[in-house]
Amino acid sequence: MKTQPAQLPQLLKKGLSPVYLISGDEPLLVQECCDQVRKSARDAGFHDRLTFHADHQLDWNAVAEEFSALSLFAERRRIEIHLPTGKLGDGRAVLERVLQDPPEDIILLLISARLDAAETRRKWYKELQNKGVHVPVWPVDADKFQGWLQQRASSRGLSLTRGALALLGERLEGNLLAASQELDRLSLLTNGNTIDEETVEQAVQDSSRFNGFELVTELLAGRASHASKVIGVLQQEGENPLGLLAVLTRDLNLILELKAAAGQGDNTSGFLKKRGVFQPQRARVLEQAARRLNRTQLYDAITLCSTIDRSAKGFDTLSPWHHLRDLSTLLATRS
Incomplete structure (x- = not known):
């Protein structure tokens, strides 16, 4: 089972x-x-x-x-x-x-x-x-991370102000192990007192951790602001954008197929399962993107992926991360 x-x-x-x-x-x-x-x-x-x-x-x-x-x-x-x-x-x-x-x-x-x-x-x-x-x-979704932090803190008897919780979420997002370790450390440092933003600012380093798969999810979900943060972290860490580009291009083409299937009255959930999409989170992101984005946006996004590919291989004056930020803006626009 x-x-x-x-x-x-x-x-x-x-x-x-x-x-x-x-x-x-x-x-x-x-x-x-x-x-x-x-x-x-x-x-x-x-x-x-x-x-x-x-x-x-x-x-x-x-x-x-x-x-x-x-x-x-x-x-x-x-x-x-x-x-x-x-x-x-x-x-x-x-x-x-x-x-x-x-x-x-x-x-x-x-x-x-x-x-x-x-x-x-x-x-x-x-x-x-x-x-x-x-x-x-499965990883904790970005929009559920603060809730996960709050639950984790409560289980340790920690009391966090709303600002402290938001700051912890920003510093630790995507890194559950670091989050758990920081909560343990805060428990020792605060001795049962309520934890505010100043305490977090002094005690917690920025331990955000992202990967290419998460960036693809943020791009397709249209969360441009958060996608920009992930792009900055990946660029700073020296990530190769070509790996995530293959995944992104695959999903953009899949969304085009999904729109066509939905237009013919096909069951979108069944269509995605036939295409090997079984993870609920990914299926939800693809279905929402298919409803939110029009075909012109999707074709423009695929074209921009080709530009990113050329840039990553040294055939463009601008960096691939610059074009990825343009892509995040394009995919955040509602049709």
Whole structure:
């Protein structure tokens, strides 16, 4: 079965499953979900832990032997397998055999980057859905980040003024790990006192972290002001714009196809799923962009992407970041 991180604690209280898959690109949230599973497993007597990393050097035969080995002392064990690429590769056959008849004395914890879409169509994943639990972890949306901060602060007994919360959100947006660490530090520094803007200004460094995928989302959502901030951070960090450009061009063309499908009366949700768009956040952004932008804007945006590509390769006098800011203005305009 598949469940959300917020539902995992209640699910664990009902009993342990033989296998858990925690996947996502937000290290803090993935780690916290894994820790919940580990604690429940330890409480149930699964004290020993064996860890594997699925890199090119992993011998999956050794993994298979651990699952088939009989414990002389009937010890319950936890086996953790890290999947840094979101792919199983040579391990698929091993997991298929394990999941068909999971050992009663072993809890398997798979810790993965965002799961490769192709893997969700494999036999092993379908077996996992039947025998275990998959917890996909998604990043916190930009418009929900302050709410996440407020909830996190409250859980630590911290009281923040509205200005302090806004400043924290600006300084830490997109970096949940840094946000959690700063809240822990503020808890020690303030000794239960209400935290105001001045306290945050003195104590918290600017730890915003963005990536090309987030910029694509902000551009398509028409949030020009926030997109400009992300562009500035990526430019300062020396990011190569060509990577995000491929994603952006793909999505702009997909939005054109989506508009055509909607004009013919097709179900947009079904259309996106056929095109491999399963993440609710991305589907929502694409659908809203298709309603908000007209075809001329979209064609102009694709043309501007070509200009950005030329600029990134040194064939333009202006920087690609300059053209990206122009693009953010174009996509923010309502048709």
